[in-house]
Amino acid sequence: MVKWFRNIMSKLGKNAGVSLIIILAALMLEAISGVQYYYTKNLLKKEQERTMDGELSRKVILVKSMLNTTENVLNSHREEIRHFLPQPDSILVVAKAIMEANRYFEGVGVAYVPNYFKNRGRLCEPWPFRSGDSIVSIVVGDEHNHDYTQFDFYKVPSERGTSCWCPPYLDDTERKSYITTYSIPIVGENNKLVGVAGVDLSLNWLGDTLNNRSIHPSSFSMLLAENGDIISAPGPTSARYADVQQVVRLINDSAVSRSLSSNGRVKVIEFTSDQDKRKAYIHYTFMKGEPRWQLAVVCYDDELFADIYKLRQRMFWLMFLGLALLGYIVYRFLKNNMRLYKAEVEKEKIDGELRVAQTIQSEMLPKEVAERLSHGQMKVKGLLNPAKEVGGDLYDYFVRDEKLFFCIGDVSGKGVPSALVMAVVHSLFRSVAAHESNPARIMQAINETSCHGNETNMFVTFFVGVLDLPTGKLRYCNAGHDTPLFITDKATELPVEPHFPLGLFADFKYETQELLLAPGTIFLLYTDGLTEAMNPRHEQFGLARVKEIADNLKEKTPSTILATLETAVHEFVSGAEQSDDLTLLAVQFTPSTAPVVLRKELTVVNDVAMVSKMNDFVKGVCGELQMGKSETSGMILAIEEAVVNVMNYAYDEGVSGDVSVVAEATSDLLKFVITDTGRPFAPTDAPDVDTTLSAEDRKIGGLGIFLVRQLMDTINYERIDGKNVLTLKKKLGSAEGPSHA
Amino acid sequence: MKTTIKELESKLLVTLEGELDTAAAAEVESQLQPLNDNEDKDIVFDCERLEYIASSGLRILLSILKKAKSHGHTVTMKGMNDDIKNVFKMTGFINLFNFE
Numbered sequence: 001m002v003k004w005f006r007n008i009m010s011k012l013g014k015n016a017g018v019s020l021i022i023i024l025a026a027l028m029l030e031a032i033s034g035v036q037y038y039y040t041k042n043l044l045k046k047e048q049e050r051t052m053d054g055e056l057s058r059k060v061i062l063v064k065s066m067l068n069t070t071e072n073v074l075n076s077h078r079e080e081i082r083h084f085l086p087q088p089d090s091i092l093v094v095a096k097a098i099m100e101a102n103r104y105f106e107g108v109g110v111a112y113v114p115n116y117f118k119n120r121g122r123l124c125e126p127w128p129f130r131s132g133d134s135i136v137s138i139v140v141g142d143e144h145n146h147d148y149t150q151f152d153f154y155k156v157p158s159e160r161g162t163s164c165w166c167p168p169y170l171d172d173t174e175r176k177s178y179i180t181t182y183s184i185p186i187v188g189e190n191n192k193l194v195g196v197a198g199v200d201l202s203l204n205w206l207g208d209t210l211n212n213r214s215i216h217p218s219s220f221s222m223l224l225a226e227n228g229d230i231i232s233a234p235g236p237t238s239a240r241y242a243d244v245q246q247v248v249r250l251i252n253d254s255a256v257s258r259s260l261s262s263n264g265r266v267k268v269i270e271f272t273s274d275q276d277k278r279k280a281y282i283h284y285t286f287m288k289g290e291p292r293w294q295l296a297v298v299c300y301d302d303e304l305f306a307d308i309y310k311l312r313q314r315m316f317w318l319m320f321l322g323l324a325l326l327g328y329i330v331y332r333f334l335k336n337n338m339r340l341y342k343a344e345v346e347k348e349k350i351d352g353e354l355r356v357a358q359t360i361q362s363e364m365l366p367k368e369v370a371e372r373l374s375h376g377q378m379k380v381k382g383l384l385n386p387a388k389e390v391g392g393d394l395y396d397y398f399v400r401d402e403k404l405f406f407c408i409g410d411v412s413g414k415g416v417p418s419a420l421v422m423a424v425v426h427s428l429f430r431s432v433a434a435h436e437s438n439p440a441r442i443m444q445a446i447n448e449t450s451c452h453g454n455e456t457n458m459f460v461t462f463f464v465g466v467l468d469l470p471t472g473k474l475r476y477c478n479a480g481h482d483t484p485l486f487i488t489d490k491a492t493e494l495p496v497e498p499h500f501p502l503g504l505f506a507d508f509k510y511e512t513q514e515l516l517l518a519p520g521t522i523f524l525l526y527t528d529g530l531t532e533a534m535n536p537r538h539e540q541f542g543l544a545r546v547k548e549i550a551d552n553l554k555e556k557t558p559s560t561i562l563a564t565l566e567t568a569v570h571e572f573v574s575g576a577e578q579s580d581d582l583t584l585l586a587v588q589f590t591p592s593t594a595p596v597v598l599r600k601e602l603t604v605v606n607d608v609a610m611v612s613k614m615n616d617f618v619k620g621v622c623g624e625l626q627m628g629k630s631e632t633s634g635m636i637l638a639i640e641e642a643v644v645n646v647m648n649y650a651y652d653e654g655v656s657g658d659v660s661v662v663a664e665a666t667s668d669l670l671k672f673v674i675t676d677t678g679r680p681f682a683p684t685d686a687p688d689v690d691t692t693l694s695a696e697d698r699k700i701g702g703l704g705i706f707l708v709r710q711l712m713d714t715i716n717y718e719r720i721d722g723k724n725v726l727t728l729k730k731k732l733g734s735a736e737g738p739s740h741a
Numbered sequence: 742m743k744t745t746i747k748e749l750e751s752k753l754l755v756t757l758e759g760e761l762d763t764a765a766a767a768e769v770e771s772q773l774q775p776l777n778d779n780e781d782k783d784i785v786f787d788c789e790r791l792e793y794i795a796s797s798g799l800r801i802l803l804s805i806l807k808k809a810k811s812h813g814h815t816v817t818m819k820g821m822n823d824d825i826k827n828v829f830k831m832t833g834f835i836n837l838f839n840f841e
Binding site for chain 1 (some may be wrong): 760762763764766767793795796797799800803804806807810823824827828831832833836837
């Protein structure tokens with residue numbers, strides 16, 4: 001049992017608790033219905049017993065009334081009979097008249113005492129009887145071989161002088177049917193018995209009358225004589241005929257009931273039919289007065305309680321339906337709950353993932369290292385407040401070869417899809433700008449890649465700027481982004497070419513624009529989250545406000561501008577929901593103004609034989625700056641490699657030209673500017689050397705510029721006025737040697 | 742810049758003296774040409790008096806190493822000063838040659 005229960009429970013799994021509740025509810029309902037059924041049945045049983053007793057009384061009254069009627073009819077004709085006693089033929093007429101008046105009398109007549117008429121022999125009984133629909137009027141005589149003096153109906157009145165209902169007997173006339181006879185003694189003038197007058201009642205008729213209106217289809221009634229003989233009962237044609245004998249036997253066997261029944265109380269016997277095992281009840285009683293007959297009513301349990309059985313069945317189905325409905329409702333409820341729970345879990349998961357995505361996205365934003373790398377030649381500050389967890393805005397900046405690469409962009413749409421595109425564009429910018437310094441070419445490369453397979457037609461407005469730190473030259477390219485401002489005393493909009501945003505036309509040609517920045521100039525980039533920030537009255541922040549704030553700012557630095565703008569926007573929207581990402585990027589050009597402590601210059605022809613001279617020159621510079629032996633050796637090597645590189649690649653074989661080296665030092669920085677007039681050649685574009693390869697895989701060349709990068713702090717290439725200008729810088733005064741990882 | 746090649750029993754001992762800059766590279770390369778023809782001996786460079794090396798010098802050493810390795814021989818650097826060793830470190834050459 002326990003195992004079975006456990007099995008069920010394990011199958012029900014997580015819903016075991018709920019299923020248990022349903023099962024308990026079902027058991028409780030069943031118990032309630034069981035108790036209700038038990039009490040209802042008891043109640044009904046009592047009610048049915050009363051009904052049966054009532055039925056019994058009704059039948060008793062019916063029988064009594066029939067018998068009384070019979071008695072009354074006969075008694076009322078007693079005088080008439082006496083009057084016609086001398087003429088048996090007249091008696092026939094009277095009797096026939098009575099029968100015609102009472103259609104259920106089988107026969108009426110007078111049985112004279114033997115030898116009453118001298119001329120008629122011993123027996124004389126004028127007694128008409130029914131035969132079918134007609135009445136046969138005969139006077140029974142000796143020749144009929146019917147000695148009525150032997151019958152009870154004659155013997156009791158004649159011997160006791162009282163009326164009598166004789167026990168049923170077989171009528172020996174040609175009818176041969178069971179009858180009972182009510183008979184009274186008739187006395188002559190001298191009070192001497194003359195004969196017995198009687199009325200025959202057919203037992204069949206009695207039985208039919210008794211059973212003519214039964215309370216249930218199978219129930220029946222019986223009349224039994226005092227001695228237990230059947231007076232009337234359903235005949236062989238009845239469906240319950242087989243039970244009749246059983247009932248008679250039960251009543252007759254019940255000695256107790258017989259003794260008790262004398263006081264007229266109703267007795268009840270419960271029995272099971274031998275015929276078909278139906279449970280049944282016998283209610284029977286003795287009728288009061290004469291004749292002392294017993295009346296029994298038999299009812300069958302299934303008919304008595306048919307209603308309650310039907311009720312029970314209906315209750316069962318109703319309960320079953322109710323439980324099924326309850327189960328279904330609970331199931332739906334649980335399923336719904338599970339769905340909600342799952343959705344909740346899913347949402348939490350997504351929220352968690354979004355938080356991670358947010359962290360990743362904010363990690364993608366550049367850190368402040370760029371300022372350090374630029375030796376304080378510029379200040380830069382960015383800000384990104386996404387409207388949702390993740391946004392489609394981006395900004396980035398980094399310094400490579402003394403150039404500040406920066407960008408700002410706004411991906412169409414919001415949320416995760418925009419964030420994905422933003423991440424792609426961001427990494428494209430990083431990878432392209434790692435080896436490409438021209439903004440238009442950077443823009444073109446990103447555009448081609450982002451157009452490829454852009455099924456969703458998302459686009460990106462993008463601005464790329466490259467600020468050359470030694471010269472202050474800004475090259476930029478704008479792809480449909482909000483026009484940046486450059487702020488000197490006043491904020492001015494940067495002139496930009498009307499280019500398409502990225503991601504729309506793969507073959508679009510972008511152009512680079514140039515601007516020379518004056519020291520201190522701030523370059524402000526923003527997304528429409530700034531200008532289109534909306535207050536509760538649906539007014540936009542607008543570019544005019546931005547300019548005004550920039551103009552009125554006393555101390556103009558990227559940090560102050562961003563902080564002021566952010567505060568202003570927050571105050572402006574005053575609690576309205578942020579509708580778009582707010583992204584700001586400010587770049588300030590702050591070239592070094594430290595005094596030059598040393599300046600030396602050497603110009604040589606493009607011949608490697610001049611290298612030794614160049615090395616002596618560098619050695620001299622380092623000596624004046626009191627640099628250590630190792631550092632000096634590093635400088636010599638770096639400048640030799642840079643110069644040899646120019647000699648080898650900027651000039652074609654056999655073409656002669658100059659290479660000039662200017663050494664310039666401030667208190668903390670040594671700068672070499674190598675200039676040549678050869679063809680445009682950017683050594684900074686050379687790929688890095690993989691130092692982890694084996695001897696077999698190592699290439700022979702490419703080490704020169706690699707060594708320069710290793711030995712110097714920065715390397716910067718610019719093509720200025722038809723000349724290649726390579727600027728190498730080394731910070732002075734650091735105890736550490738050249739950085740080489 | 743001066744170079745000498747000494748053939749010992751089981752190895753070739755090469756002495757490098759002075760500054761191996763780009764200007765000297767071409768001459769050094771031709772002086773060390775015999776090493777490229779060597780097929781049966783390990784090579785040892787004596788760098789005790791080598792004062793400077795540029796990438797052109799490194800290239801010569803790398804090509805000698807490649808040749809020697811193809812014949813199953815080793816190239817060993819001996820007595821190298823720290824500045825030059827630093828250059829070897831920066832370029833990853835420190836992992837290619839043997840050092841004593």
